Amino acid sequence: MNKTTYTVLLVIVLVLHHALPYILRGSWTGWSLYAFWACLSATWLAVTVLALRRWLER
Amino acid sequence: MTALLAYFLGLLALFMAAGTAVAAASRRMGVRSVSDFYTGGRRLSGFLASMTYAATTYSSFMMIGLVGYSYARGVGSLGFELAYFVATLGLLALVGPIIWRKARERGWVSPTDVLTDSYGVKALGLLTAFVYLVALVPYSSAQFIGVGKVFESLGLGYAGGVLVMGGLSLLWTVLAGLWSVAATDAFQGLWMITVACALVCWLAGYVLSAGLSPSELTVILEHRGLLGLTEFWKPSVFLAFTLPWMFFAVTNPQVLQRLYMPRDSKAYYRMVVWFGVYGLSFTVLVTLLGLTAAALTAVGVLPQVRDVDAVTPTLLAKAPPLLAAAVYVGVVAASLSTVDSIVLSVSSALTRELARRESIWLACTTVALLTGLSMAVAYARPGYIVELSVLSSVLLLPLAPLVLVAVLDSNPRRLRGAALASLVLGEAVAFTGAGLLGPRKAFVYSFLGVPLSGWVLVASAVPLLAARALKKGG
Numbered sequence: 001m002n003k004t005t006y007t008v009l010l011v012i013v014l015v016l017h018h019a020l021p022y023i024l025r026g027s028w029t030g031w032s033l034y035a036f037w038a039c040l041s042a043t044w045l046a047v048t049v050l051a052l053r054r055w056l057e058r
Numbered sequence: 059m060t061a062l063l064a065y066f067l068g069l070l071a072l073f074m075a076a077g078t079a080v081a082a083a084s085r086r087m088g089v090r091s092v093s094d095f096y097t098g099g100r101r102l103s104g105f106l107a108s109m110t111y112a113a114t115t116y117s118s119f120m121m122i123g124l125v126g127y128s129y130a131r132g133v134g135s136l137g138f139e140l141a142y143f144v145a146t147l148g149l150l151a152l153v154g155p156i157i158w159r160k161a162r163e164r165g166w167v168s169p170t171d172v173l174t175d176s177y178g179v180k181a182l183g184l185l186t187a188f189v190y191l192v193a194l195v196p197y198s199s200a201q202f203i204g205v206g207k208v209f210e211s212l213g214l215g216y217a218g219g220v221l222v223m224g225g226l227s228l229l230w231t232v233l234a235g236l237w238s239v240a241a242t243d244a245f246q247g248l249w250m251i252t253v254a255c256a257l258v259c260w261l262a263g264y265v266l267s268a269g270l271s272p273s274e275l276t277v278i279l280e281h282r283g284l285l286g287l288t289e290f291w292k293p294s295v296f297l298a299f300t301l302p303w304m305f306f307a308v309t310n311p312q313v314l315q316r317l318y319m320p321r322d323s324k325a326y327y328r329m330v331v332w333f334g335v336y337g338l339s340f341t342v343l344v345t346l347l348g349l350t351a352a353a354l355t356a357v358g359v360l361p362q363v364r365d366v367d368a369v370t371p372t373l374l375a376k377a378p379p380l381l382a383a384a385v386y387v388g389v390v391a392a393s394l395s396t397v398d399s400i401v402l403s404v405s406s407a408l409t410r411e412l413a414r415r416e417s418i419w420l421a422c423t424t425v426a427l428l429t430g431l432s433m434a435v436a437y438a439r440p441g442y443i444v445e446l447s448v449l450s451s452v453l454l455l456p457l458a459p460l461v462l463v464a465v466l467d468s469n470p471r472r473l474r475g476a477a478l479a480s481l482v483l484g485e486a487v488a489f490t491g492a493g494l495l496g497p498r499k500a501f502v503y504s505f506l507g508v509p510l511s512g513w514v515l516v517a518s519a520v521p522l523l524a525a526r527a528l529k530k531g532g
Contacts (some may be wrong), residue, residue: 003152003193004151006148006151007148007152007167007279010148010152011511012146013144014144014145014304015447016142017137017140017141017144018296018297018300021134021137021287022212022287022293025286025287026286028285028286029280030280030285031275031276031285032136033133033285033286033287034133034136034285034345037133037136038136038139038213038338038342040140040144040214041140041143041338042338044144044147044148045147045334045338045472047150048147048150048151048330048334049330049331051151052150052151052155052327052331053327053328056155056324056326056327056469057153
C-alpha cells in the first residue's frame with residue numbers, strides 16, 4: 001500500500017467514524033455502536049501496522 | 059486508620075521505592091549531553107519508546123474523566139477518544155517516520171527544532187515555546203490538582219498530594235533526564251493497565267454477584283440511551299471534542315519530541331505497534347467501567363453521581379480496599395507520567411529558545427522551576443488558570459498545520475513569513491474565544507456549526523496554504 005492509498009483510507013475511516021453514528025442514529029441496537037467504533041479502530045491499527053512495516057523495511 | 063488508607067500508604071511507598079529504583083538504574087544509560095538529557099540521545103528501544111509514548115499520552119483523565127464521561131454521556135465518549143486514536147495512528151504512520159528521520163539527520167533535540175530548523179525563523183521557536191508554557195502549565199497543574207484531590211479524599215490533605223507528586227516528578231526527572239522519565243513511564247504504564255484490567259475483572263464479578271446478567275445490563279444501558287448517542291453529543295460538540303485531539307501527536311511537545319527517540323526503524327515500528335495495542339485496550343477497558351457503573355446506578359447498587367469526576371471514587375468505595383488503593387496509586391502514576399514528560403519537553407523548548415548556552419545544569423534548573431510553577435498554580439487553584447487547562451489542546455492546535463507543512467513541504471523556508479502569520483492568527487482566534495467566552499464555554503462553542511477548534515485550524519492553515527499556492531515551486 002502506498003502513502004496516498006493510506007491517506008485516502010485514513011480520511012474515509014475518520015469520516016465513517018464521525019458520520020455513520022449520526023446517519024444511523026436510532027438504529028444502533030445493543031452494543032452495536034460500541035462494537036462499530038472498537039472494531040473500526042482495531043482494523044485501523046492492523047492496517048497501520050502492516051503499512052508501516054512495509055514502509056520501514058524499504 | 060481505615061484499611062483503604064493503610065493499603066494506599068503501603069502501595070504508594072512501594073510505588074515510590076520501585077519507581078525511584080528504576081529511575082536510579084536508568085542512570086547507567088549515561089547522560090553526558092543535553093541531547094542525552096532531553097531525548098535519551100535518540101537511543102530508546104521499541105519497548106521503552108512505546109511505553110513512554112503511551113504513559114505520557116494517557117493521563118489521569120482516563121481513569122477519572124473518561125470513566126465519568128462514559129457514565130454520564132454514554133458510548134459517545136468511546137467515540138471521541140477513539141477518534142484521537144485513529145488519527146494518531148495515521149500521523150504516526152504518515153509523518154512520524156519523516157520526523158524521526160529528520161531528527162537524526164538534523165540533530166533535533168527540542169520540540170521547537172522542527173519549526174525553527176525547517177522554516178529558519180528563530181522567532182517562531184520563541185513564540186512556540188511561549189505557547190507551550192501558557193497551554194501546558196495549566197494542564198500540568200490540573201494533573202497535580204487531581205492527585206491533590208485523591209489525597210484529600212483519603213484524609214491525607216490536598217497539599218500533601220501536590221507535594222508528593224511534585225517531589226517525585228522532580229526526582230525522577232533530574233536523576234537521568236529522559237532515561238529516568240522513560241523508564242519510570244514504562245513502570246507506571248504497566249501499573250496503569252494492570253489496575254484497569256483488575257478493576258474490570260472485579261467489576262464483572264461484582265455485577266454478577268449483584269444479580270445482573272450481561273443481557274440485563276445491556277437492556278438497562280439501552281433503556282437509558284447510553285449505548286447510543288445521547289443528547290449531549292450534538293455533531294458540533296462531538297467535533298469540538300475530537301478535532302483538537304486528532305492532531306495531538308504533532309501539537310503537543312511531549313509526544314512530538316518522543317518521535318525523535320527510537321534508536322532505529324525497528325524500534326520506531328515497535329513503538330507504534332505497542333502504543334496502538336496499549337491505547338486501544340486501555341480506552342475500551344475504561345469506557346466499559348463507566349458504562350457498567352451507570353447500569354449499577356440504574357438498579358440502585360451504586361448511588362447517583364452528579365459530578366463526573368466522582369464516578370471512579372464512588373465505584374472504588376465498593377471495591378476491595380487493596381484493589382481500590384492500587385487504582386488510586388494508578389491515578390497518581392497516570393498524572394505523574396504525563397507531568398514529568400510535559401515539564402521535560404517544555405524545559406527543552408525554553409532552554410533551546412532562551413538560553414545562550416545549554417547545559418544539563420540549566421536543564422535541571424528549568425525543570426525544577428517549571429515543576430514549582432505547576433505546583434504553585436495547583437496549590438493556589440486560580441479559577442481562570444485551572445479552567446484554561448480544558449482549552450490546552452485548542453491553544454496548541456495552530457501548531458498542527460505548521461508542523462505538518464514543515465515536514466511534508468520540500469522547501470518550507472520560502473514560507474517563513476506565512477509560518478509566523480499562521481501561528482499568530484491561530485493563537486489570536488483561540489485566545490479571543492477563551493477571553494470572550496471563558497475556556498470551558500469556548501471549548502464547546504460553535505459558529506456556523508463549526509467548533510472553535512475548527513476555526514482555529516482554519517485561521518492557522520489559511521496563511522500557510524495560501525503562501526504555498528502563491529510560491530509554488532519557489
